[in-house]
Amino acid sequence: MDIKSMKNYLYWLYCQFELITCSYLMEPWEKLLFYTFNFTMLVTVLYTAYVFVPVHVSMAFQFVLHLLFGNQHENTVSIVK
Amino acid sequence: INHIVHNGGLYKRPFNEAFEETPMLVAVLTYVGYGVLTLFGYLRDFMRQWKIEKCQNATEREEQKDFVPLYQDFENFYNRNLYMRIRDSWNRPICSVPGAKVDMMERVSHDYNWTFTYTGRVIKDIINMGSYNYLGFAQKAGTCQEAAAKVLSQYGAGVCSTRQEMGNLDKHEELEQLVARFLGVESAMAYGMGFATNSMNIPALVGKGCLILSDELNHASLVLGARLSGATIRIFKHNNMQSLEKLLKDAIVHGQPRTRRPWKKILILVEGIYSMEGSIVRLPEVIALKKKYKSYLYLDEAHSIGALGPSGRGVVEYFGLSPEDVDVMMGTFTKSFGAAGGYIGGKKELIDYLRTYSHSAVYATSLSPPVVEQIITSMKCIMGEDGTTVGKARVQQLAENTRYFRRRLKEMGFIIYGNEDSPVVPLMLYMPAKIGAFGREMLKRNIGVVVVGFPATPIIESRARFCLSAAHTKEMLDTALKEINEVGDLLQLKYSRHRLVPLLDRPFDETTYEETED
Numbered sequence: 001m002d003i004k005s006m007k008n009y010l011y012w013l014y015c016q017f018e019l020i021t022c023s024y025l026m027e028p029w030e031k032l033l034f035y036t037f038n039f040t041m042l043v044t045v046l047y048t049a050y051v052f053v054p055v056h057v058s059m060a061f062q063f064v065l066h067l068l069f070g071n072q073h074e075n076t077v078s079i080v081k
Numbered sequence: 082i083n084h085i086v087h088n089g090g091l092y093k094r095p096f097n098e099a100f101e102e103t104p105m106l107v108a109v110l111t112y113v114g115y116g117v118l119t120l121f122g123y124l125r126d127f128m129r130q131w132k133i134e135k136c137q138n139a140t141e142r143e144e145q146k147d148f149v150p151l152y153q154d155f156e157n158f159y160n161r162n163l164y165m166r167i168r169d170s171w172n173r174p175i176c177s178v179p180g181a182k183v184d185m186m187e188r189v190s191h192d193y194n195w196t197f198t199y200t201g202r203v204i205k206d207i208i209n210m211g212s213y214n215y216l217g218f219a220q221k222a223g224t225c226q227e228a229a230a231k232v233l234s235q236y237g238a239g240v241c242s243t244r245q246e247m248g249n250l251d252k253h254e255e256l257e258q259l260v261a262r263f264l265g266v267e268s269a270m271a272y273g274m275g276f277a278t279n280s281m282n283i284p285a286l287v288g289k290g291c292l293i294l295s296d297e298l299n300h301a302s303l304v305l306g307a308r309l310s311g312a313t314i315r316i317f318k319h320n321n322m323q324s325l326e327k328l329l330k331d332a333i334v335h336g337q338p339r340t341r342r343p344w345k346k347i348l349i350l351v352e353g354i355y356s357m358e359g360s361i362v363r364l365p366e367v368i369a370l371k372k373k374y375k376s377y378l379y380l381d382e383a384h385s386i387g388a389l390g391p392s393g394r395g396v397v398e399y400f401g402l403s404p405e406d407v408d409v410m411m412g413t414f415t416k417s418f419g420a421a422g423g424y425i426g427g428k429k430e431l432i433d434y435l436r437t438y439s440h441s442a443v444y445a446t447s448l449s450p451p452v453v454e455q456i457i458t459s460m461k462c463i464m465g466e467d468g469t470t471v472g473k474a475r476v477q478q479l480a481e482n483t484r485y486f487r488r489r490l491k492e493m494g495f496i497i498y499g500n501e502d503s504p505v506v507p508l509m510l511y512m513p514a515k516i517g518a519f520g521r522e523m524l525k526r527n528i529g530v531v532v533v534g535f536p537a538t539p540i541i542e543s544r545a546r547f548c549l550s551a552a553h554t555k556e557m558l559d560t561a562l563k564e565i566n567e568v569g570d571l572l573q574l575k576y577s578r579h580r581l582v583p584l585l586d587r588p589f590d591e592t593t594y595e596e597t598e599d
Contacts, residue, residue, distance in 0.1 A: 022114040022514040025166040027193055030121055039561055 091365035093107040093401045095591030097501040098320075103511065103541065104576055111511045111541045113164075118513060122162030133475040137195045138165075159535065163513060168194040170520030170532050176203060178221040179212040181552035183529060204527070209555050210409035210547045211531035215388040215504055216475045217552030218419030218459045224467065225458040229451040236450035244436075248447040256453050257528055260424050263460055264394065265404040268433070269426035271456075272441045273448050275383060276302040278423030281441035283350075283379070285434075286409065291346040292332050294325060294376075298358060303350050306549060312348075313338070319358070322366040325349070329374040353385030353396035353412075357538055357546070359499020359507050361385070363544065364396055368406045379409040387417025388504050393463045393476040399502070416462075422448050475551040479504055482549045482558060489562050493574035498544070506566075507533075508548040508574070515572050516543050522571065526564040 009065050018024040091151070128134040138161050141151055151157075169190060177184040186206045218225060242248035249349060260269040265393065267329060270596070272278045283306030287293060291312040295303060297319040307314050315332070318323040336343050349371060351362045362380075369380045382395045390398030395412070398405050404410060410426040437444055448456075463472035472535045483504045490497050494589040496509040510516055534543040553561075569575050 008396065012571075015571070019512060019514040019518060019572060020110050020114060022118050022512075024514040034117070034121075042391060060270070 090441060091369060096361075096363070098499065098552075100358070100360075100498050101496045101577060103509075104578065107511050107576055108541055111513070114512050114514060115118065116541065118163055118166075122158060123581075125162060126158070136292075136551045137192075140447065163414060164534075165194050167513070167517030167520070167534075169197070169504070170517060173529070178219055179209055179214060180219050180221075181209055181214070181217065181550055181554070181557060182206045183212070185211040185524075185529065190409055195418045204524075205530045207524070207527050208553075208561050209529050210561060211529055212550070213384070213416040213546070213548055214419065214550040214552060215384075215417045215479055216393070216419075216459070216463065216472075217550050218417070218455075219552075220419070224462070225455050229454045232454035233451040238449055238451065239546070240447050242446065243444060244442045244447045250447070250450060250453075252450050252453045252457075253447060256448075256457055257424075259460055261426060264410055264426045264466060265397075265411060266426040267429045269424050270429075270432050270439075270442070271414075271422055271424045271448055271453075272439075273346070273422050273445055274441075275415050275421070275423035277445055278411060278425060279303050279381065280306040280309060281445070282350075282425055282435060282439050283307055284412075285438045286310075286379075287312045287346055287348050287439065290344070291348065292336065292344045293348050293350060294328055294332075295350040296352065296355075296362075297321070298355050299350055299352060299386050300356070300381065300383070305351070307350065320360055320363055321354070322363055322370065325367070326370055329370060329376065332353065333374055337439055347374070348379055349376055350379050351381070353380060353382040353389070354500075354503050356384050356505055357507065357533065357544075359497075359503045359505040360504055361396060361399070361500040364402060372406075377408040378406075379411065380407045382412040383423075384416055384505060385503075386412040387463060387476075388479060389502065391476070392465075392473065393417070414452075414456045418456050418459045420459070422456070428438050479549065479551040480487055482551065482553055482555075484551055485555070486547070486558055486562070490565070491577070493562075493566055493569065494577045494579070495565075495569060496577045504549040506549065507544040508547065509576065510543050510545055510574060511541055513543065515574065516545075518572055519545055519568060519574070522568045523564065526568070528561055528564050 015024075021034070023034055026034065125134065129136040139146065139152065151160075169188065173188070175183050175184045176186055183206075185207055187200045187202045187204055189200055190197050190430055210379060212219065220226060236250065236252070240248045240250070244253070257269050260271065261267065266299040272281075278302070279302035283293075283303070289311045289312045291310075293307045293310070293312045293314045295314055295316055297316055315328050317328050332344060332347055335341065336523040349367060351364075351367060354361055364380075367378060370376075380396070385399070387393045387395070389396050392398065395410075397410070404426075408427060409431065411423065412426075413423045415422070423434065446494050458467070461467045463476065464468070465472055465531065479501070483502060483506075487506060489499060489500060490506065490508065498507045498509065510519055510532065516532045516534050520530065523530045530545050530547065532543070532545045538544060549558075
């Protein structure tokens with residue numbers, strides 16, 4: 001029961017996507033081209049995000065920490081040495 | 082939202098007009114949709130030019146390829162790539178009288194709307210929400226039809242001449258006297274075609290050295306007539322009296338552009354009901370301005386005659402004004418009277434002048450006798466002179482239908498433009514795919530609607546236009562409303578945020594950029 005209404009809801013969402021991007025009006029080969037292009041762009045963006053975002057986020061985090069607490073870190077390092 | 086206090090008591094009843102603003106997200110998504118379609122349009126044009134795809138639209142011949150290109154402007158691009166995709170919503174052939182229910186021939190297209198074939202089936206009893214049948218006189222049985230059939234057997238169908246030569250029948254004289262009595266003017270003249278009434282008579286009334294002040298959203302016939310006349314045309318914002326007054330003041334103060342001489346005539350062109358917006362002209366204010374600045378008023382009552390006013394006499398009666406204040410009252414018989422043709426009413430000198438100098442009177446064939454009889458019978462019915470109260474009942478039924486339909490649509494959450502009392506109801510669709518989808522989904526549910534897009538409306542403001550009729554019963558309206566609700570949920574058309582923006586209350590000047598206050 002829940003799966004059926006979920007499937008209907010997803011189909012309705014797909015219809016809204018079709019209407020907004022006007023792929024409802026396109027011929028099948030145009031739709032294929034459009035969806036392929038969109039899917040490729042989406043996959044590229046997601047892959048780039050997966051590869052680069054963690055590295056960038058951790059570097060940014062380290063930079064902020066260095067800015068705020070940089071002096072304190074130096075003190076502790078000198079004591080250990 | 083009434084402006085009774087602001088305008089010094091000119092209005093005897095509240096004037097409720099609203100044009101809800103386009104939601105920002107919807108506007109952005111509409112542009113996205115048009116962007117995608119434009120890109121695909123360029124791709125298809127490229128493929129057609131390089132012969133990858135068969136070119137099915139009109140192109141120049143091989144010998145003419147080096148001449149000035151004919152089909153490269155935006156209108157033709159739009160036609161080839163956007164209009165063709167949704168073309169099945171227009172030019173649908175009907176095969177019965179366009180009353181409250183209509184029969185339609187089923188069409189199917191196998192090559193994406195470039196060609197259509199008829200399946201042979203006739204879709205019966207489609208609820209007709211698109212015909213201009215305001216008082217329900219589009220009937221194939223009844224007093225009008227019997228009278229018209231009798232006249233057809235007496236006079237025949239053709240007139241075979243123009244009004245000035247041998248085409249002036251006694252039926253035309255009877256019709257013109259009746260129209261003059263109906264409107265409350267001294268004299269009237271009837272023409273064979275409503276479009277031609279405007280486009281052929283405005284050049285007879287004004288010429289070079291005159292000024293025409295025309296509303297932004299005037300009909301093509303008025304625009305054509307104004308351009309043909311050779312007068313200077315200035316446009317004022319739609320139904321905006323401050324804009325009109327500013328133009329009038331400038332015209333009186335500065336005169337003609339180069340020579341500074343006073344204008345020979347100033348003519349204000351307005352319509353009673355604007356068919357794309359559903360708005361009613363602010364006639365009391367226009368007449369007050371006209372009297373103050375001594376100009377003339379041409380009122381095109383194509384959609385409002387028979388549809389407004391307690392006894393159907395049009396927008397002048399709706400506001401409770403005197404018909405003598407309007408210099409030229411023009412209207413058509415196509416909408417409320419179920420016939421064809423147009424008329425002009427006014428003072429006797431004006432109409433006598435038009436009988437001689439109008440292009441339509443000299444060159445165009447006059448009205449056909451059965452059509453004249455249909456107009457005479459329906460007009461007598463509306464006036465109550467045929468001894469029944471059918472006419473009055475129809476006018477009241479139309480007003481009730483209008484109020485009920487508009488109220489229910491607003492409650493459902495659609496964006497509806499226009500005045501509360503106008504029987505023309507535009508429902509905003511905005512996105513191009515929804516134009517085609519709305520037309521097709523409504524036809525699947527046996528309701529025929531008219532959808533309108535560019536170039537009749539601005540490019541993002543496409544709409545579906547419902548024309549209510551006195552022939553619609555409450556059951557038909559309820560069925561239609563139920564289906565519109567369903568389709569609205571399916572296509573997500575309920576954009577309204579129930580925020581009625583009041584129209585601007587302070588005067589319009591150079592520092593005003595928006596029509597509405599936030």
